Amino acid sequence: MFIQTEATPNPATLKFLPGRTVLGDGTLEARSPAEAGRSPLVQRLFEVKGVGGVFLGSDFVTVTKTDGDWAHMKPAILGAIMEHFMSGAPVLADGVAADQEDGEEFFNEADEEIVGTIKELIETRVRPAVAADGGDITFRGFREGVVYLNMKGSCSGCPSSTATLKNGIENLLRHFVPEVNEVRPV
DSSP states (O other), X not given: OOOEEEEOSSTTEEEEEOSSOSOSSSBEEESSGGGGGGOHHHHHHHTSTXXXXXXXXXXXXXXXXXXXXXXXXXXXXXXXXXXXXXXXXXXXXXXXXXXXXXXOOBOOGGGHHHHHHHHHHIIIIIHHHHHHTTEEEEEEEEETTEEEEEEEETXXXXXXXXXXXXXXXXXXXXXXXXXXXXXXXO
């Protein structure tokens, strides 16, 4: 088994591509060992010293470190991922589903058409680009011209996430949806 590794815009995060499906649909994020029980793979990764977060996407695993050096952590992480997939263990524990939604969305019913356009733009233009960097961004709400987004994986805590939101996503949404004034993280 060959696992590719890619740098992300977040220096505290690396993206690992095992060359097979990780989660077919949805995502899963664990920011502490206490949240790792939903996935045997995530539990195994939190056993590596210095791992502070794990994000599972469709075909990748993003690991965020709290401290330590990637040169020391990377071999242990690669070993944990390889051991997991070679063992045949499931990615998710029995009865656990990947996260499909990030909580209840909020917006006025009068804005339903605007929200539909915003969600389509996020789904087709933003999420694929963000997934390429080992993260995910999902719609949470729209109120008084402000779009609220949930940032996960390498996007969460990334030094360039503000620039991504303001210069990238906000400009895109404002171009196609004049009612959008601002984009903020939840």
